[in-house]
Amino acid sequence: MTENQLVYLYCITNEEPMLKNVEDLVEGLYFVHHKSLYAVVRNVGESEFGQEGLKRNMADLEWVKTNATLHERLIEQVMANADVIPFKFGTLFNTDDSLKAMLEEYGEEFKAILRKLENKEEWGIKIYCDTEKLKASTINDDPEILKIENQISSSPPGKAFFLEKKKAELLAQSTNARINESGQESFELLKELSFEARINKLLPREVTDRDDEMVLNSAFLVGKEEVGDFINMVDTLKMHHENKGFFIDCTGPWPPYNFCGLSNQKVQNA
Amino acid sequence: MHNVVTRSKDVTLLEILDRVLEKGVVISGDVVISVADVDLIYLGLKVLLSSVETMEKYRGAPITGPMQEPT
Numbered sequence A: 001m002t003e004n005q006l007v008y009l010y011c012i013t014n015e016e017p018m019l020k021n022v023e024d025l026v027e028g029l030y031f032v033h034h035k036s037l038y039a040v041v042r043n044v045g046e047s048e049f050g051q052e053g054l055k056r057n058m059a060d061l062e063w064v065k066t067n068a069t070l071h072e073r074l075i076e077q078v079m080a081n082a083d084v085i086p087f088k089f090g091t092l093f094n095t096d097d098s099l100k101a102m103l104e105e106y107g108e109e110f111k112a113i114l115r116k117l118e119n120k121e122e123w124g125i126k127i128y129c130d131t132e133k134l135k136a137s138t139i140n141d142d143p144e145i146l147k148i149e150n151q152i153s154s155s156p157p158g159k160a161f162f163l164e165k166k167k168a169e170l171l172a173q174s175t176n177a178r179i180n181e182s183g184q185e186s187f188e189l190l191k192e193l194s195f196e197a198r199i200n201k202l203l204p205r206e207v208t209d210r211d212d213e214m215v216l217n218s219a220f221l222v223g224k225e226e227v228g229d230f231i232n233m234v235d236t237l238k239m240h241h242e243n244k245g246f247f248i249d250c251t252g253p254w255p256p257y258n259f260c261g262l263s264n265q266k267v268q269n270a
Numbered sequence B: 001m002h003n004v005v006t007r008s009k010d011v012t013l014l015e016i017l018d019r020v021l022e023k024g025v026v027i028s029g030d031v032v033i034s035v036a037d038v039d040l041i042y043l044g045l046k047v048l049l050s051s052v053e054t055m056e057k058y059r060g061a062p063i064t065g066p067m068q069e070p071t
Helices: A049-059 A061-079 A096-117 A131-141 A143-154 A157-192 A224-244 B001-006 B013-020 B035-059
Strands: A007-012 A029-034 A036-043 A120-129 A194-197 A213-223 A246-254
Touching: A007 A049, A007 A061, A007 A096, A029 A096, A036 A061, A036 A096, A061 B013, A120 A157, A120 A224, A131 A143, A131 A157, A131 A224, A143 A157, A157 A194, A157 A213, A157 A224, A157 B001, A213 A224, A224 A246
Parallel strands: none
Antiparallel strands: A007 A036, A029 A036, A120 A213, A120 A246, A194 A213
């Protein structure tokens, strides 16, 4: 007996996807056409992607890595020739017909999202901060701190001790303020060059596995015509900030994961 | 094209997971991944990332290229 198959949905486009480009990545890809929408899908086994199988496999990081990377690469390839609505990892249907029923239900919304996304790309900006390095640069150009340093050098030990404590406090405040200013300024400047912008939750160091701290996690929907300006602005921001302990990580173009939310939020909890 | 130049050479697994698992259209399909499953991944991610990084060190692969326009 052959195993029961499920339908894994990667993305939706409004023109016939060129699957020749993506067939190298994985076997068994096809598209489901419903009205003017095309869903790029693949048949997957129920033992691997069914409720039980998924639960087991999501705990297997090598499996997650392989399949999440495939999910991303595949959508990127389709995106090379068409605007796409990317779906979340592991969106699965029992049959082509149940997928079609979903396309019927949300078709108009998907079309509206695709119109919004036309000729635009998602770019990601993550800013990290090496706090010690930023502190070192702050000490040298914060007038308040320089003043207190002068007082310390001309004070007796007892008073100097308290002034040192005050200096540490000031330094921490000033450093925090600079992190906020730099993050906000960078975000606002890039937002001006974008159609939409999002701030996402910061990822802790345990997850990023970097020595510096993430201070901004953001995404921008940029017109293809404006991408050059956007990149130039990123370069300018790097020039201004990177010598002070900031690191600006710019990635893209991404499938527009951050900019294709359905207006009807109840589907998320259905 | 600027796209090719700017994109980090190896977009990290973290960048991919940060999008693929958390973003994108959410439709309740016929099978559902629970939030607990996603949390598990983040918990285990550090272990995986460290091992990937170690491999890259052995290969001597650079983490990111400089961002420059081609001349």
